[in-house]
Amino acid sequence: MSTWRNWAGTESATGLEVLRPSSVDEVSAMVKTAAEQGKQLKAVGSGHSFTGCSVPEQVMIRLDALSSITSADQTSGKVTLGAGTGLAKLNAGLAAFDLAMANLGDIDKQTISGAISTGTHGTGASLGGLATQVVGLELVTADGSVLNCSAEENADVFAAARVSVGALGVITALTLQTVPAFLLRAQEMPLPLAEVLDGFDSLADGNDHFEFYWFPHTEVALTKRNNRVAAGVGASPVGRIRGWVDDELLSNRVFELTNRLSVRRPGLVPRINQLASRALSAREYVDASYKVFCAERNVVFRESEYAVPREHVVEVVRELRAWIDRSGERLPFPIEVRVAAADDIWLSTAYGRDTGYVAIHQYHRLAHAKYFDAFEQIVKAFGGRPHWGKLHTLGADELGERYPRFDDFLAVRDRLDPRRAFANTYTRRVFGA
DSSP states (O other), X not given: OEEEEOTTSXXXXXXXXXXXXXXXXHHHHHHHHHHHTTOOEEEEOSOOOSSSTTOOSSEEEEOTTSOSEEEEOTTTOEEXXXXXXXXXXXXXXXXXXXXXXXXXXXXXXXBHHHHHHTTOOOOBTTOOOGGGGEEEEEEEOTTXXXXXXXXXXXXXXXXXXXXXXTXXXXXXXXXXXXXXXXXXXXXXXXXXXXXXXXXXXXHHHTSSEEEEEXXXXXXXXXXXXXXXXXXXXXXXXXXXXXXXXXXXXXXXXXXXXXXXXXXXXXXXXXXXXXXXXXXXXXXXXXXXXXXXXOOOOOSOEEEEEEEEEGGGHHHXXXXXXXXXXXXXXXXXXXXXXXXXXXXXXXXXXXXTSOEEEEEEEEETTSOOHHHHHHHHHHHHTTTOEEOTTSOOOXXXXXXXXXXXXHHHHHHHHHHHOTTOTTOOHHHHHHHOO
């Protein structure tokens, strides 16, 4: 028997039976046997979700043996890989074939199947989340069947399974549509928050990838613009010392210390944030896309993120700021704002609408409930959809109102897993029993 715990320390499970299949046939046999015995199963990746979406109740399936690229066609860009492949390993593997993901989130600790299943996304007004780059997947269902799914084969399952929160079965393999490897020019600079909010649409539409971070209790936002370079431009990465100072010393070690100080002296938080915002400096560099997209995030925190129609994202930030100012809350962690294009994946947070994302954070040693509850009330008025892997309180009734194809997803679930072998406490709450 084994114990499991997620990265953030928000979820754990004990007394688990652990299965480590080495092939899809073994996954099929193990799932069929466990389901026939009435056991609850859950495939577990890296545990980077804050919610209980991946908590195993009885049987934990580890796909570590299915964690490599099995085919890569440089001409078409189609790459097939095991579902247990970590994003860091995937990015390095794609680079060896001179290929890359068109867009990524800001960390690379997740497995590819976990990332797509929870709706992980990056930023880019014309680009979708990671699941939009999936063109095929292999799914083992509760009766041990192996379904190959794509837009042409088992199309309804494909529409449901790309973001499925693990509720339909075990994804064992994925085929991605990649692009030729490319360089990004990263431009990072602090700007007045008012200027960023007033010019948000121009910034979002005028860059391949745009996001900003705002530290509460300040007037400054750190903006990040990532754009493909012109032909013939070579890499000019951040220097080793500057990179260590910015990305390890300041962003992780010093930030951890300032958050610990915030626990002891919450009244100092506004001053700390103001000092941090004045310490922000501009930098510009060119590097491989995945090295620009992904950063190290080692300070443990709690996070809630909601997707709202893009035309309302600035209004949400302004309302959130107004609440922070009048609440008396002291918040040392920044608020992150990103964008994505509409897509057609049933449970994608960007389904059917161009989307703005607002993510709020709190240090793990500080209370977060009041802040997160207020945030949920603000985004509710705009039809906000919570990230499946980040903290929220919504249930099936509320989610059904926010996803036009929610009932279609439930119908696929009823067909593939009528006895709910892949259910857990979280899926029972968000999808119903």
